[in-house]
Amino acid sequence: MLTELERKRLSLRVLLETAQELSGILQPRKIMETFLLTAMGPIGAMRGVAVLARPAGCEGMVLSRGLPPAEAEALEQRLPDICDAYFPYRDLDGDFPSSKIRVIRRDQAGSDSLLPRGMDILLCFNVDESHCGLLALGPLLSADGTGAGGELDADSSTLLHSLLHLLIGALRGALAVSNIRQLSVDLGRKNDRLTEALATSQAAQRGLDRRVHQLSAINELAAEMAHVHDVQGILDGFLLTVLGAFSVNCGMVLVLDRLAHSVDLALRGAPDTGLSGYAAADVLVYKAFLASGARSVAPLTVDSVENPAVALAGCGLPFEGVCAMYFSLDRDVQGVLVLGETISGEALESEDVQMVQAQVGTLMGYVLGARHLATITALNEGLKSQNEELTRTVNELTEARQTIDLLERAGERVRSFLHAEGLRSKRFSWLDCGVILVAAMLLGFLFNLASPNGVPLVPEHLKRPPSQTVTAQKARELQQSDGALIVDARPQAFFDQRRVRGAVNLTPALFDMVYLMRFAQVPLSTPLIVYGGNISRRWDEEVATKLTAREHERVLVLEDGLSSWEARGYPVEP
Amino acid sequence: MRRMLLGALASGLLLLGACRGPVEDIVGDYESERVDLSPAKLTLRSDGGGALTVGAEEAPFRWEVREEGRIVLHTRQGGVISALRRPGLLELDMPGSGKQIFRKAGK
Numbered sequence: 001m002l003t004e005l006e007r008k009r010l011s012l013r014v015l016l017e018t019a020q021e022l023s024g025i026l027q028p029r030k031i032m033e034t035f036l037l038t039a040m041g042p043i044g045a046m047r048g049v050a051v052l053a054r055p056a057g058c059e060g061m062v063l064s065r066g067l068p069p070a071e072a073e074a075l076e077q078r079l080p081d082i083c084d085a086y087f088p089y090r091d092l093d094g095d096f097p098s099s100k101i102r103v104i105r106r107d108q109a110g111s112d113s114l115l116p117r118g119m120d121i122l123l124c125f126n127v128d129e130s131h132c133g134l135l136a137l138g139p140l141l142s143a144d145g146t147g148a149g150g151e152l153d154a155d156s157s158t159l160l161h162s163l164l165h166l167l168i169g170a171l172r173g174a175l176a177v178s179n180i181r182q183l184s185v186d187l188g189r190k191n192d193r194l195t196e197a198l199a200t201s202q203a204a205q206r207g208l209d210r211r212v213h214q215l216s217a218i219n220e221l222a223a224e225m226a227h228v229h230d231v232q233g234i235l236d237g238f239l240l241t242v243l244g245a246f247s248v249n250c251g252m253v254l255v256l257d258r259l260a261h262s263v264d265l266a267l268r269g270a271p272d273t274g275l276s277g278y279a280a281a282d283v284l285v286y287k288a289f290l291a292s293g294a295r296s297v298a299p300l301t302v303d304s305v306e307n308p309a310v311a312l313a314g315c316g317l318p319f320e321g322v323c324a325m326y327f328s329l330d331r332d333v334q335g336v337l338v339l340g341e342t343i344s345g346e347a348l349e350s351e352d353v354q355m356v357q358a359q360v361g362t363l364m365g366y367v368l369g370a371r372h373l374a375t376i377t378a379l380n381e382g383l384k385s386q387n388e389e390l391t392r393t394v395n396e397l398t399e400a401r402q403t404i405d406l407l408e409r410a411g412e413r414v415r416s417f418l419h420a421e422g423l424r425s426k427r428f429s430w431l432d433c434g435v436i437l438v439a440a441m442l443l444g445f446l447f448n449l450a451s452p453n454g455v456p457l458v459p460e461h462l463k464r465p466p467s468q469t470v471t472a473q474k475a476r477e478l479q480q481s482d483g484a485l486i487v488d489a490r491p492q493a494f495f496d497q498r499r500v501r502g503a504v505n506l507t508p509a510l511f512d513m514v515y516l517m518r519f520a521q522v523p524l525s526t527p528l529i530v531y532g533g534n535i536s537r538r539w540d541e542e543v544a545t546k547l548t549a550r551e552h553e554r555v556l557v558l559e560d561g562l563s564s565w566e567a568r569g570y571p572v573e574p
Numbered sequence: 575m576r577r578m579l580l581g582a583l584a585s586g587l588l589l590l591g592a593c594r595g596p597v598e599d600i601v602g603d604y605e606s607e608r609v610d611l612s613p614a615k616l617t618l619r620s621d622g623g624g625a626l627t628v629g630a631e632e633a634p635f636r637w638e639v640r641e642e643g644r645i646v647l648h649t650r651q652g653g654v655i656s657a658l659r660r661p662g663l664l665e666l667d668m669p670g671s672g673k674q675i676f677r678k679a680g681k
Binding site for chain 2: 354492495504505506507508509510511512513514516517518520521
């Protein structure tokens with residue numbers, strides 16, 4: 001018989017060894033197997049069954065020792081029933097009593113036929129909130145080793161409870177490790193998924209940034225296009241914006257007007273190789289049309305050109321086209337957009353191509369608007385010129401109408417005047433004659449006053465004292481005896497026609513100058529005989545007066561002038 | 575009408591400019607070559623006035639250039655005397671006293 005001390009020492013050794021055995025094991029199945037093998041010996045059980053289950057899911061493991069294989073396999077199949085029979089806690093929302101070991105008497109078990117016969121030691125225990133365990137042992141070896149030895153004594157029961165606590169601790173640790181590993185694996189998987197999601201998110205962010213940049217550029221383009229009204233300016237602005245928005249090195253866009261036979265071309269990043277010419281532009285547009293999906297020239301359509309590097313080869317493009325669009329405004333106006341490589345060398349994504357296609361559609365709107373504006377402006381100019389011409393015509397008509405009215409009124413007045421004068425001419429009176437005569441006299445009087453050669457109203461000789469006269473005979477005697485000088489006072493024309501031989505011409509008009517040149521040296525005592533005059537002009541009297549005023553002592557006027565001289569037969573000339 | 579007036583004005587100005595040279599050449603004092611006469615001087619001023627001075631007496635007149643080489647003197651009484659201009663002298667056709675030669679002073 002073992003002493004009490006030895007029994008305790010043996011129990012402690014069993015516990016120590018069991019603890020050592022279980023301490024390095026992390027798999028619950030291995031723990032259960034080791035525990036079952038370790039516990040059966042000290043307890044003295046011939047067969048044992050250990051169950052670890054999750055009652056909530058009716059799953060777990062059933063391990064046995066000492067049972068025939070068929071019975072052990074059948075026992076594993078009855079795990080759900082075992083859970084229903086021995087783990088009634090599963091309906092309590094997992095509120096398991098922690099670490100509590102419950103000893104169940106075999107006759108208290110709900111389903112006695114679930115476990116093999118002879119296994120009278122049943123202990124239920126909780127591992128954690130979700131796992132429960134069942135340990136069934138028996139029959140026990142008798143003291144003499146023949147079996148069916150009866151019930152556990154107190155020491156064995158204590159040992160069994162201690163072993164169960166070790167088992168529960170080991171299982172908890174293993175389950176925790178398993179949970180941690182599972183959590184680690186789950187975390188790793190989630191981390192991988194998060195990494196993938198992050199990469200996807202970053203790619204999407206880059207795409208969104210690019211889209212935002214493109215849309216911002218297009219928005220700026222829209223604001224800029226609002227102030228551009230010519231097709232060339234629109235093409236230049238559009239191409240610049242598209243190249244910047246899609247980071248493209250070079251590109252070109254042209255609009256071909258077959259009706260006006262004109263080309264509008266915008267080209268950036270490459271030299272013009274003649275595409276501004278109509279023929280080259282026509283070939284390019286035609287090839288782009290063939291390579292696009294368009295089968296007819298539908299107005300306001302945009303089609304992507306398939307494989308533009310091949311389709312547009314030989315068209316004179318100064319660069320290799322990577323992306324191209326064919327667009328049509330109407331039957332007569334089509335265009336092509338060709339973009340070269342991107343700055344990064346990467347190909348444009350399908351979303352980029354769709355965006356380019358959408359923007360070409362917007363470009364068509366701008367170009368169409370500019371063309372319509374040009375048409376409207378031309379029509380307005382035409383209307384303005386027509387309006388001005390109409391206004392001018394209306395003004396001319398108005399003036400003509402006024403002139404006609406004026407002429408009609410004047411004609412009416414003239415007719416009425418002529419009619420009145422006609423009537424009046426029949427009533428011509430002496431009063432009219434008198435008026436005309438008086439008017440003529442008045443005009444003549446005024447003219448005579450204004451004229452330097454006018455005739456004085458009162459003859460000058462009537463106002464002067466009469467000069468001393470001499471007859472022709474006496475004059476002849478004075479000429480011959482006293483050397484009298486004969487003065488012809490008539491104008492030179494009369495003097496040149498006929499004059500007294502030896503006479504000197506001295507007219508009143510030239511008196512001052514001729515006197516100084518001709519008579520200044522004549523002695524004042526020399527007799528001077530003056531002739532020349534008619535009814536209205538007495539030049540002889542005037543000259544005689546002037547000579548007298550110059551203090552000549554004997555100034556005589558020839559009576560009856562030249563006629564009396566000639567009548568006497570005295571000499572004359574020429 | 576306006577063009578004709580402007581043309582006539584321009585022609586008149588040109589003619590005036592063309593005549594300005596000869597008129598300034600004519601202006602000056604001329605002396606008679608007659609020796610039987612007191613010193614006789616004919617003065618032509620640039621303002622169109624002039625005077626014949628014989629001794630202490632003076633006969634004023636106005637003068638103008640008619641055609642090439644001809645000068646007309648107008649007396650105050652309305653008489654007209656024609657003169658022919660030659661280099662350095664004037665030849666006056668004076669009724670009653672024949673042609674009178676006046677040489678330009680200082681020549």
